[in-house]
Amino acid sequence: MIALSLAEIADLVSGQPHDIPDTSLTVTGPVVIDSRQVRPGSLFAAYAGERADGHDFAQRAVDAGAVAVLATRPVGVPAIVVPDVTEALGALARSVVARLGADVVALTGSAGKTSTKDLIAQLLERKAPTVYTEGSLNNEIGLPLTALRTVGDTRHLVLEMGARGIGHIRHLTELVPPRIGLVLNVGTAHVGEFGSRENIAVAKGEMVESLPEDGVAVLNADDGLVREMASRTKARVLYFGEAESADVRAENVRLTELGQPAFTLCTPSGCSDVTMRLYGEHHVSNALAAAAVAHELGMSADEIAVALSEAGTLSRWRMEVTERPDGVTVVNDAYNANPESMRAALRALAAMGEASRARGGRTWAVLGHMAELGDASLVEHDAVGRLAVRLNVSKLVAVGGREASWLQLGAYNEGSWGEESVHVSDTQAAIDLLREELRPGDVVLVKASRSVGLEAVAQALLEPATEGEVAGA
Numbered sequence: 001m002i003a004l005s006l007a008e009i010a011d012l013v014s015g016q017p018h019d020i021p022d023t024s025l026t027v028t029g030p031v032v033i034d035s036r037q038v039r040p041g042s043l044f045a046a047y048a049g050e051r052a053d054g055h056d057f058a059q060r061a062v063d064a065g066a067v068a069v070l071a072t073r074p075v076g077v078p079a080i081v082v083p084d085v086t087e088a089l090g091a092l093a094r095s096v097v098a099r100l101g102a103d104v105v106a107l108t109g110s111a112g113k114t115s116t117k118d119l120i121a122q123l124l125e126r127k128a129p130t131v132y133t134e135g136s137l138n139n140e141i142g143l144p145l146t147a148l149r150t151v152g153d154t155r156h157l158v159l160e161m162g163a164r165g166i167g168h169i170r171h172l173t174e175l176v177p178p179r180i181g182l183v184l185n186v187g188t189a190h191v192g193e194f195g196s197r198e199n200i201a202v203a204k205g206e207m208v209e210s211l212p213e214d215g216v217a218v219l220n221a222d223d224g225l226v227r228e229m230a231s232r233t234k235a236r237v238l239y240f241g242e243a244e245s246a247d248v249r250a251e252n253v254r255l256t257e258l259g260q261p262a263f264t265l266c267t268p269s270g271c272s273d274v275t276m277r278l279y280g281e282h283h284v285s286n287a288l289a290a291a292a293v294a295h296e297l298g299m300s301a302d303e304i305a306v307a308l309s310e311a312g313t314l315s316r317w318r319m320e321v322t323e324r325p326d327g328v329t330v331v332n333d334a335y336n337a338n339p340e341s342m343r344a345a346l347r348a349l350a351a352m353g354e355a356s357r358a359r360g361g362r363t364w365a366v367l368g369h370m371a372e373l374g375d376a377s378l379v380e381h382d383a384v385g386r387l388a389v390r391l392n393v394s395k396l397v398a399v400g401g402r403e404a405s406w407l408q409l410g411a412y413n414e415g416s417w418g419e420e421s422v423h424v425s426d427t428q429a430a431i432d433l434l435r436e437e438l439r440p441g442d443v444v445l446v447k448a449s450r451s452v453g454l455e456a457v458a459q460a461l462l463e464p465a466t467e468g469e470v471a472g473a
Contacts, residue, residue, distance in 0.1 A: 001043070001148045002096055003028045006068055006080065009043070012095045013070070013088035015080035020068060025078075027067045031089070031148040033141070040065035045085050046075065047141070086140055090175040093144035097176050102131075102154050104176060105293055108161045108169055108207050109184025109220075110200060111340040112286045113138070115278070116184060117160045118314040119290035123307045127299060128155035135315050136335075138162040140172065147176045156297070164193055166203045173210035180296060181207040181235070182218040184289055186225040189338035192374025201225040208233035218292045220285065221246040240292040241285070248292040250284050259351035261287070265305050267295045272305035277312055279319050279331070280348030282341075317455050319348065322462055327440035329356070332458035333447040337370045339380045342447060343387060349445040350391040361441025362394035366430055366457055368448025369403030378406055385410025389420050396421040399430045400452060427453065431460045 007023035010016065017023055029041030035057040038044055044061035046054030046069050058075035062068075068078040070085055082088040097104060105124075107117060114136055121132035131154050133146045138160040150157060161172045173181075186201045194200045208217040208229050217233045220226040221241035230237045240248040250263040251271075261284045262275040276283055291304045299307075313320060317335035324330065329352070333345050346365060353363035365388050373380050385407040388396045398408035404423060411421035424430050434444065434457070444461060448454040 001027060001029070001031055002100060002150065002152055004096075006078070009068075009070075009092065010080045013080065013082050013091050015070070015082040015088060018074045018079045018081050019076065020078040020080075025067050029065070029067075031070075031092070031145060033145065035061040035064065038064040038066045042066045044069045045089055046071040047085055048072070089144040089148070090140065093147035093176055094174075096150065097147050097157065100150055100152075100154060100157075102150060102157045103180065103297060104157045104159065104178040105180045105182065106159045106161050106173060106176075106178035106207060107182035107184065107289070108163065108204050109182075110187030110189040110204070111338055111344070112184050112282065112289075113160050113162070114315050114335075115283065115313070115318055116182075116286040116289050117158055119286055119308065119311050120158050120293050121314065122311040123290055123294040123299065123304060124156040124158065124297060126303065126307055127294075127297065129153045130156040130158060132158035133160040136160065136162070140175065143172055143175055161207065163203045163206075164190055166194075166199065167206070169203055169206035170210065173207065177210060177212075178207075179212065179215045180218060180293060181211045181215065181233075182289055182293060183207055183220065183226050183229060184285070185220055185223045185340070187338060187340040188373065188376060188380065189340070190372045191376055192372045195374075197225065201229070205229045205232050208235065211235035216296050218289065218296070220289070221249075222285065238292050238296060240288040242288075246288075248288055248295055250288055253281065253284055255281055255351045257355045259348050259355075263287075265291055265301060265308070267291060267301045267304065269295065270301040272301045274305045274308045276308060277310070279321055279352065280344055281351070282344035282348070317458075319345070320458075321352075324462065327359075327361075327442075328438050328461070329443045330458055330461050331443065331445045332455060333445060334452075334455035334458055336450045337368070337447050338449075339370060339373070339384065342367070342370060342384045345445055345447050346384070346388055346391055346393065349393060349443060352443050353393070356441050356443045359441040361439075361443060363392075364395050364397060364434070364438070364442060364444040365393045366397045366399060366434070366444060366446045366454065367404070367407055368399045368452035368454045369401070369407075371449040371451055377403060381406035382410035382413075385412075385421065386414040389414040393420070397430055397433060398423045399427060399448070399454060399457070400425070427456045427460075430454075430457050434461060 215235035221239040398404040408423040
């Protein structure tokens, strides 16, 4: 964080100093909510959570080097007391970013937010110091914490914004107002909470409604509900997509034999070829969104193409591809799942499988349930199971309870002999099955909603195998 005295912080958050002998002391380190992350110069924000109350760790934080604690009550150590820690952090973040004068880029969408945010960050870092959301810290707590990681030379701040209801994006944009607002897509993630895709579009469109007249709304020309958001903003609109009308578009899209996207990137500054290190054709749209932002901030088509071709994954468990010494490839995409991202991951698996089949390998989709789909859950799980068969995935392993059984049933009904799928009760059963049946050349995709914890399957498969554990070894 930019250096601020405790007196300045207290004024910015409308707080009262308690047990502070000298309010001129300066906070120079990060703002943290975990006492284990405190560094000398930090400000420790004491949250009262479901499992622990940060106020109980105030002494530990100060002992570790925190200058003071942001709290809702006196805690016996230097503290700034406020009525609400979340609101105070938001006020502090808004003031810090305003003083900094950095370009604020915010993005939202039903799928691809984190991958696109990671791409934008890797592009903009080549131009100037950049701070971006780590992982998926995209709510009213994570967003201020990200903004407060900025320092004096930060020139770009990239913020991922999530929503679980109408009004959430509006609130986040009020905490840290963006100048560039990006909407990726409107899908069915959280449709159970929103009620319909149209309601999701209302919520996502709050991003462009927040933009100032001198701002830029970056919109997906290939998504009708996103395109229509142009009428909801006073900012200039920049379109990305594969549509001919898009300002930043992809031509000659294809996949390499390993399933990595390749295309010609065209921006108003020219065209240049891209071959990505990421896997799956869905990353083309993510790359175009990132390219549109980078173009707006002054990067040429050639510069963007080079950066996209060299970009990797910054966030864990998102299409992490690892080849084991025995030739089995594990694709860990277990961080989260919704119908759109499931379909994209299955298509990526199918593309990767083309090369593996030439070596006698097979494709495995180890899938768990997709959460928060409401009344659409049965239909969506059935459709994903059917798609796995239509894409010629060798075997679907559905892991878990009722929703997983719907995945397996969809595959069973779509398949010829019922051999294309199996339903297992839990992650250990999936691990046991795979350890027994995998053979060199196989490609295994692991994906489910975060609550399933399916990353345990991928991690177990990447542990050193015992002798004879892999069939055919």
